[in-house]
Amino acid sequence: MARKSFLEAIRDAQFEEMKRDPSVFMMGEDLATNLFGTTTGLAEAFGTERVRNTPISEAGFIGAAAGAAMVGMRPIVDVTIASFIYPAMDQLVSIVAKSRYLYGGQARLPLVLRLSLFYGNSTAAQHSDRPYPMLMAVPGLKIIVPSNALEVKGLLKSAVRDDDPVLCFEDAGLWSSRMEIPDEEEVLVPIGKAAVRREGRDVTVVALAASVSESLAAAAELAKEGVSVEVIDPRTLAPLDVETILRSVRKTGRLIAVDPAHRTCSAASEIAATVAERAFGALRAPVLRVTAPDTHVPFSPPLEARLFPNKARILEAVRTVIGFDPAASPRRAGA
């Protein structure tokens, strides 16, 4: 066992996968400088042919990752901040996501894009986006949202081995969080499988990335009030592990979906809609979403601080659904 930060876990995952498989290589801006600590010692170990510094040319090197993948390489692209994907949107959506389909299965695109969710630290609207929901709407992209150091290591290693494109969204709020990670055995977390982080009977909270720890904190507090909360971490948003979520909601009858993205068409929206369609009969209260509202992320700290899901807002949502009385709902009353 070794105590590692989220960033160190990313570094280790990349190191292990590059060591295991010579077709794995990395590209990104300022990679050699190791800006945030995810490439420590990689250039020294594998050389600058495999740890490549790029110009500020996102469309170029993300498209190049697709091309290299088509001929048998396994690129990991460090996009750094998630918003920097936008200049490469065409390559991502038209090429990375669609080539396998368009060419009738001839192409394979085993590439990984790493993008940090850089919100909550006063970098204003252009730097603070959480763009996974818009990319969930693009078929052909797998999306992972690790919630702690162990998870990011295991998910990222699986992503490198996956034969399809995987986008790894790394919550900057978790960067310095530390955890014990086994070093005697290999850590692999399967893509497409949710994890039940805490079992409970009364309410299901599905939360992702840094919202998972906020939800667990809320659940611990609610337990003292006699409310039993089940916390589910989907870990992968595309493809979403619907069964694990449905199983939980069928047990609890209540769902809160927590997501730091904007509300409209959020991951939370997709989860809420799926539950409403497939577990309607089990629901005892309306499904609630705890998200960022549909406004941009302002620079000013006191404004930004109130936008994202936190323990207090999750508590409020759980208390609302627990206190919900179906007999008092207008529809029931009118029936």
Added chain:
Amino acid sequence: MTRTDADLWRELYRRMVRIRTFEDEAGRLASVGEIPGALHTAAGQEGEVVGACMALRRDDYMVGNHRSHGHPIAKGAALRPLMAELFGKRTGVCRGKGGSMHLADFSVGSLGETSIVGSGMPVAVGAALGAKLKGTDRVTLCFFGDGASNEGTFHESLNLAAIWRLPVIFLCENNGYGATTRASTVMAVANVADRAQAYAIPGSIVDGQDVVLVYEEVLAAAERARRGEGPALIEAKTYRYADHAVNLGPGFAIDRGEELARWRQRDPIALFKARMLEAAIAQTEVALIEAQVAAEVADAVEFARSSPFPSFEEAFEDVFVERLPLPESPSGCA
């Protein structure tokens, strides 16, 4: 030296010192946490910033990037709203919404600084197009970095401006680095200006540490542009003294060895000050400018400090022209 020259020189000096003082103070306040977020300073680059902006008229347009506190200052913007913006206050020039990387003061033609590298270049092309379509003789000054010249928007913007003969001056602030990456390692040509050939527009290189040379070069390009003779690419060779940014973490610090000391020898403000004194502008006059600027910056900090933060409702203002309704708890936000 003529009377008007002396006035111009004093103003060039005043604006360079104003930027240096403003940014030194902002950097200090950011490093102690009084200013939030990442802050990119341009100390060392004031010669090209001021030389270029002073060659424009107040009603000309300008676009900047993440490192552009000095650019609206050079264009004549008031300091109080700029400093208040860095603090995230309601009295900020962008009402606390944009912060350090997104200053804009439309009242002096500053159409906004945008922090996604290369994203301002097409905007400059559009402003120039608008000015032309409206039949004005306004020009647009487009600041961008050596790093930005490797983005696709660089190519598209220069080509558009060239084929439409737009009145835009592309001013590359080549400070030798994009974040921590040396420009020469990510470009196959020696100079950004070499790329002008590909668009059949004039490309020139100017010493960015010499405010007067930059002023003259940009003035000539602006005059050509006003006559309808199209765009130009000017590359100012310059240098930034500080690491990429304050408050982005220790990973951005790089060892630049002797290079930094060498560039400090050619500080644009010190060089110009010596020249002013040689040209018989009195030492007392220069000292007066410095004292006035110090007072202005102190006043701006005091103003920013004592200003209120925006109210939470303002987070929902200016997404559209009409303010959005506030979300209802518990669904929307706290």
